[in-house]
Amino acid sequence: MICPVNARSTAPSVALVTCSEVPDLDPEGQHLLAALRERGLDARPVVWDDEDVDWSAPDLAVVRSTWDYATRRAEFLAWAARAAGATRLLNPLPLLEWSTDKHYLAELEAAGLPVVPSAFVEVGDEGDHPYLDVEHVVKPAVSAGSRDTLRLGAHEAARSRAHVAAVHAGGRSVLVQPYLTAVDDVGETALVFLDGELSHAMRKAALLPAGGGLVEGLFAHEDMAPREPSAAEVEVGRAVVAEAARRARAAGAEPALYARVDLLPDDDGAPRVLELELVEPSLFLDHAPGSAVRLADAVVRRLADPGGRGTAA
Template identity: 35%
Template sequence: MKIAYIASQITLPGAPNRREDAFEHDYMMDALRPAFAERGLAIEDVAWDDPHADWSSFGAAMIGTTWDYWDRQKEFLTSLARIESQTLLYNPVDLIRWNIHKTYLRDLEAKGARIIPTVWLDEADADGATEAFDTLNSDDLVFKRQVGAGAEGQHRLQRGDAIPDMPHPMMVQPFLPAIQSEGEYSFIFIAGDFCHALVKRAVSGDYRIQSKYGGKETPVDPSTADLSDASAIISMLDDAPLYARVDMVRGDDGRLVLMELEVIEPYLYPIEGPHLGDMIAEAVKRRLETTRA
């Protein structure tokens, strides 16, 4: 049986305009292919907007490196709904619709999640951006797209800085020094079970931890308290997704706070988690067996 790994035109091997961080796509495929093959499954990478893709020929589809959806949100969600109508989709499109807009953080906060204080700007004009400094009582803020990923369109601004053009709805949060001194933690969960954790650190002078900006990852054995805080986020979902990444940073009180819950297309760091491929393949196999039963 074939399983689709849903990618994008700019992450597939051989793309003339391939993203500079698309080697992460290769790492994922290298981890998944042998694990799926051991279970009698074949995984193939296919662009989500491939007009020739026959999604009904796949036993299931797993969203992977769809790293252009934030500028094509409506088209992306329409495509996922079409895929889900023809095969099993992981994660399901209803969960994607909820997670694609970072206001989902408010829902998790209502369930008890500790999040960074946030101002939501549907129109990120100069007046709203300037007011955010007072509302958050901070002179150092990070402006992020409400629909976005990978620090695309993100700005770190000091009070008094010129406000750049921000044509998208934004979320604004105080800059937390721990992102530079300690790093950002990622906890990977497969079918609700903890797989592995790592800390991502930016290069000196930067705060963006993504590999495209020079960020580096180190596997960690999380403390009981840290893992408990991350696991609590997963427990807030109605159903355990096939895969999830919980990104957290240390707050001033020493406890982790949620930055993002990624259930759309997160990179799952197979290099730092050598059991990832087997866990995903086994989880997919179990779900297929349950569906056929």
């Protein structure tokens, strides 16, 4: 079995978990790798589905750029369960299981959090979804990087039904949401939390063009810039991260090492949760000075905290 870290090193070892498409990590992963090594850690990128890896070797495995999980969720979660049985896995297994299926949005809403209105169409459901007569977005309930996602107009009912059927044909549930048009001008706000604390925020331009096609490749290109979030956005983001921490602790797991809360403005300008990213989100470490250092410091704190309580909310 291949050991992902240097067996001769006495430094704490950290595996940064990635996928075979980016075996050496993406640019932000390289920033984190350098920051970890500067702190004396034996850090290495490791591909999650490499069958030769000995997951008992690292002291900590941090899931980062596993961008191919969405089309292989069962396989990915089976790997995560094995890895979590061999080493300390962050984010922890219960959060990976929960957040890889967007049905979690209904649970966030039930917890009193403001989410983008969402309807789920399960395989075998009959009848049309409730947003067919307005501009809307259709995506698989298990998806990442805007893949298999369409923005559709009220005049595109046939195309919407066909896309729902195509996703169902693959055995996947469908998530349908009304398109919140304010995003075209204001953009999307991505709040990045490291060890429960807000680190930085980014503005993401609207990704889905009207009448556009499906994304090719692992993910859609994102047009980003730093953003100063509003007090209302920060309040919602913190509440979402606190709910995730509550769920982790209820499952006997430690809180998230990192989280990204993506927010859209509704028609009144109030922030609503589009996604809570706990698995493999871009954290924009290469766009926010000091953020890779903050995440590396959070990793060091977790390594020094065997109980895994962290500082997360």
